[in-house]
Amino acid sequence: MKSTASAPAKIILFGEHFIVYGGKAILCSINKRITVESELTKTGQIEIESSLGKLKTSKSGAYKNADLVFRPIVYIAQRMLEKFHSESGIKIIVRAEFPSGVGLGSSSACCVAAAGSISGLFENNTKEEILKLSIDAERTIFENTSGADCTACVYGGILEYNKDGHVKKLEFVPKFDLVVANSGIIHSTSKVVSMVRQFKDERHEVFSSLCTQEASLIEEALNALQKNDLTKIGKLMTQNQEFLEKIGVSNDTLGSMISLVKDVSYGAKITGAGDGGCIIALADKTNLDRTLGALAKKYECFSAKIDMIGLEQSST
Ligand code: MEV
Numbered sequence: 001m002k003s004t005a006s007a008p009a010k011i012i013l014f015g016e017h018f019i020v021y022g023g024k025a026i027l028c029s030i031n032k033r034i035t036v037e038s039e040l041t042k043t044g045q046i047e048i049e050s051s052l053g054k055l056k057t058s059k060s061g062a063y064k065n066a067d068l069v070f071r072p073i074v075y076i077a078q079r080m081l082e083k084f085h086s087e088s089g090i091k092i093i094v095r096a097e098f099p100s101g102v103g104l105g106s107s108s109a110c111c112v113a114a115a116g117s118i119s120g121l122f123e124n125n126t127k128e129e130i131l132k133l134s135i136d137a138e139r140t141i142f143e144n145t146s147g148a149d150c151t152a153c154v155y156g157g158i159l160e161y162n163k164d165g166h167v168k169k170l171e172f173v174p175k176f177d178l179v180v181a182n183s184g185i186i187h188s189t190s191k192v193v194s195m196v197r198q199f200k201d202e203r204h205e206v207f208s209s210l211c212t213q214e215a216s217l218i219e220e221a222l223n224a225l226q227k228n229d230l231t232k233i234g235k236l237m238t239q240n241q242e243f244l245e246k247i248g249v250s251n252d253t254l255g256s257m258i259s260l261v262k263d264v265s266y267g268a269k270i271t272g273a274g275d276g277g278c279i280i281a282l283a284d285k286t287n288l289d290r291t292l293g294a295l296a297k298k299y300e301c302f303s304a305k306i307d308m309i310g311l312e313q314s315s316t
Pocket of ligand 1: 105
């Protein structure tokens with residue numbers, strides 16, 4: 001039997017970094033996916049194939065020895081084999097429609113799709129159980145994750161998320177387009193999160209005031225999303241970008257990408273950890289082509305739609 005699962009990329013509309021310290025974030029899944037296919041084998045090994053490389057490892061070896069790219073998948077495979085006292089090995093193939101390390105949640109989408117696919121070889125799990133397994137797996141490489149990215153990948157749509165795990169999927173579906181542009185600068189989310197922790201420790205009062213401002217910005221954003229008020233949502237994105245610049249997670253390249261769309265889109269900001277990765281710009285049919293055009297001369301970019309499905313599983 002082959003067990004397949006896929007999970008979408010995500011962007012963060014509002015609240016990255018501040019969410020790690022107990023705030024709220026608004027996330028949105030987009031229509032680019034990672035698919036993981038797995039099957040039991042007689043080799044007694046865990047074998048992984050992806051565009052990032054290949055790994056063949058003993059199923060009893062410590063997952064901590066695996067390369068970071070493969071570690072969460074090895075963790076999930078070992079946990080499932082142990083739970084079911086299985087003698088088998090597992091072959092796992094990962095296919096991605098979007099690049100890794102650029103703030104689109106590739107690591108989380110991979111954890112969610114791997115948790116769905118590998119656990120599906122042994123048992124039927126609820127989305128909540130798969131989410132828990134995928135966050136445990138992501139913590140093998142990024143201990144302080146808020147869990148927000150995996151949650152977006154599991155449920156799809158637009159989510160209001162609290163670090164304590166409280167999730168609300170927004171019932172209304174706002175009508176907007178997003179342009180995602182890649183700076184081409186690869187970043188490490190856990191490193192950028194550590195940088196922000198240092199900022200918070202050294203400039204506690206500034207950080208705490210920014211957390212308060214971000215919290216009220218998010219309430220305004222929820223209100224504006226409900227009304228599909230793109231002018232207001234865009235302004236709030238631009239304001240959120242200013243907060244992110246203050247905590248040091250933007251840089252000159254990201255800043256100049258945002259300037260390119262300042263006058264054509266409704267608003268723009270980095271998405272995810274920052275210090276590289278992608279920016280997002282808010283548009284609709286009146287300015288989508290101009291927004292894409294402003295970025296496409298210099299950067300890889302695409303227009304994204306909201307993915308309402310989240311995790312998908314099947315077996316053959
Ligand atoms: C990364 O996509 C989002 C961060 O807020 C980290 C996290 O929430 O785990 C930077």
